[in-house]
Amino acid sequence: MDHAYQLVELTPDRVPDVAALCRVALDLPDDAAEADAIVERLRHPGPLPGSAGERRTTGWVVLAGGSEVVGAVLGSTGFGDVAVGHVDLIAVHPDHRRRGIGRALLAQAESALADLGVGAMALVGNAPVYAWPGVDVRYTAAVCLAEASGYERQDIAWNMTADLTPGSPALAPTTEAEARLAGAGVAVRRAVAADVPGLVEFAAAHFGPGWGAEVSESAGIHYAVRDGEVLGFASWGSSRPSYFGPMGTASAARGLGVGGVLLRRCLRDQHEAGLASAQIGWVGPVPFYSANAGARIERVFFLYRKAV
Template sequence: MVPTVRAAGPADLAPVADLLRAARPHLVVTPELLAWQATGKPAERFGMLVAEAGDGIAGVARTGLLYESAEPGLGFVNLVVHPERRGRGVGSALLAAAEKRLAGLGVRRAYARVVDEPAPLAFAERRGYRAGRRSVILGLDLAAALPAAPDPPAGVRLGTAADLVDPRPLYEADLAAAADEPGDVGRDETGFSDWRAAYWDRPDLDRALSTVATADGVVVAFSLALTDGRDRYLSGMTGTRSGWRGRGLARSVKHASLRAARSAGFRWASTINDAGNDAMRAVNAWFGYRPVAAEWRHLRTLPK
């Protein structure tokens, strides 16, 4: 059966969330998050396409602009096909429709996240996508014992994002920490209003579980927690300002966040590391995280 591709609607949010969880168990995804993605970041021009084949949704493509980069014409297409529906033309139909949408938005170069498995990698290569950086997905059973909590440096106070009256200090710390973070696309065009819409206001950000370390009123390190409200926890970003690195702050803020997550009833934690980020991978290994999957960032220049 030839799949039918169409724009996703409100009734599709729950089945799409189920599909994404089935295909990417490490993801934290809910229907509420998908609904917010459609409207919560206007500059991203997010759009979600679904493919129907037989008795329901067989795949989804999430598309939009990489608006945080100063380079114009960048976009993304992240394609997921249900494990039981692969090899039936679903991915091809979705990708063609997704690239057409991106071209209509003025995208010239499309990025895609591709699972590090032979079939998805071959699919991407056949369609002109070339591999860039590799990321490793790590998992941690929160029922296991955490290492002893490290003491923060003198003069540094640990709190939560919920304690912040104004999130601007966290915004400033996030941009400072991300300035030299390994990756294919920079975040050099993120203003405060865009950051607030894209990160602070997202429905899966658990501010009570997100830890911030402050010194003299400045956020010097942080660990953001994304949750599904049930049992899954994902580290959105753990970062330290460059002048404060090497003092154990990444371990301190992440330890406080993970401990709070376990107390709140979350049972599984995941995080995503660039394969070249040795410092953060060492921090996560110290906690007991273990690799559970991997993916590659691919890039294709779309035809004119």
Template sequence: MNSTNRTIGVANQEDLESIWTLLRGELFLDQFSRELIDEKLFTNPAPDRLASEALLCHEGERLVGVMQVVRRDVDRKGWIGLFAVRTESQRMGIASLLLDRAMEQLRTKGIDEVEVLAVPGNYFTPGIDPRYTSGLCFLEKRGFRRFKDCVNLIGKLDVPFETATDIARLESEGLEIRRAREQDGRLLDAYFLREFGDDWRMEAGLALANDPPSLHLALKDGAVIAFSAHSTQNREWGFFGPMGTSPETRGLGIGRLLLRLCLNDLREAGHKTAVIPWVGPIPFYSHHADCSVERVFWRYRCHIS
């Protein structure tokens, strides 16, 4: 099949099976279900702020490449999400073709900066695992620059964490520790407006929508002062986060407790391990939940002129 038979189009859910098959063949470091890819490519956690689509390259009837493109017009940011080309079709310019199309689309929409993989609230990984050597060679060739590293931690969930002592202590100090409730939307709006911003508000909303809500809160005088969430995405991986404690109440053991409440939830849901993605304060997780570094990712971005 030569390049004249190539077509580029936009994926829809009917393409899921073939996309999943292609990604499973190429992303050899990761294990994931069809449902997880469905979430990454066809579920938009913030349709009012993010626009997302997956571009496909076919040669004749055969799917040979996929590349997700996401943008957020409000701050002119874009993302190249999952991308891969079938092994037999690599080094023939297919990823380049997809990237040209994606970048043109982003440029047309006024996007200034494009990052790789770290799609807010819906990321497969927060950057590229450098062991996907072909991926990073491709990105560097195409003008993306590495600007940061980040890690995912893994925590074992063999035994439940003891939480009763911390709860009793904090309650005796006047705090309320509880699982979030459906009607907590306004409390969360106020909290995230004050402390951690829209992206984490969106993720807290995803956690709140789970049944039961996968969101634990600490409150003082009726206002949220700390939160921790899990299972907002990538549920099959036992995904923790995000979490945050207001600066003035740090160091009191609130974060430790909220972390452990989430890990206990994940354990009860049947997970043997939890992924603590895209951290953050490694010593905090290592100390309080014996987590260790599992994977390292390189973050890449480029500016569109």
């Protein structure tokens, strides 16, 4: 990075400038459209209700002309493992690329996180607070930066996309399925504020504290209950407005069709919120989402790590 630029720590007054930068620096339209929500989410410190551990954050920007934010990096210590540092976001303005800014930002984030005691770095989503599972393979410059900086690809993750336009399988009615569940004593409900602590507890107990924390931050939750016992839940809008998940069902509910109903109820919420599609993040059961929402694998991510 040449002397025309200045690398400084991110201060709260520059957070709106980082969001504005991301609106032009995130090359994929879905990411650029949610730039403000992404930056707000990634700036969230820990702890969160239901989570294990505390997330400490660091942020740095590169200035041109003393005031224009042309590059930014956000990082954090791991919720699950405080010895691992995460690079949550790195962005460089298109007009200022290939000048060493990305490399300087990455090195600064590594140094700042090392000062917080981490012994390894990851370009992996720091769930429950993350915007991507890893580096989207279409961000070629980011892939090149990671591999030139000594990161090793450890795994691959993927999102599935659910079409939310009228007539799509994701918006298929759930009325008949809910009636069948009611016949088996299962009620399906939209969560209200008073329901959330119990659902956070259920998610944390059955699927881990990270899921509990994501549920606590969700924009919407639907759940199934029988005889006062929660059988499953589905949520959306925790990581990003367009993201669905997490969702999970207790073993006692599997095979009843609870999951498909909860999934489509959430996707209907996202449609009503004005979204034309939803991202099912960090997917495990691909056949389930394909069968119940017509979802397809679309976004693929490389997950990188290195020692520091």
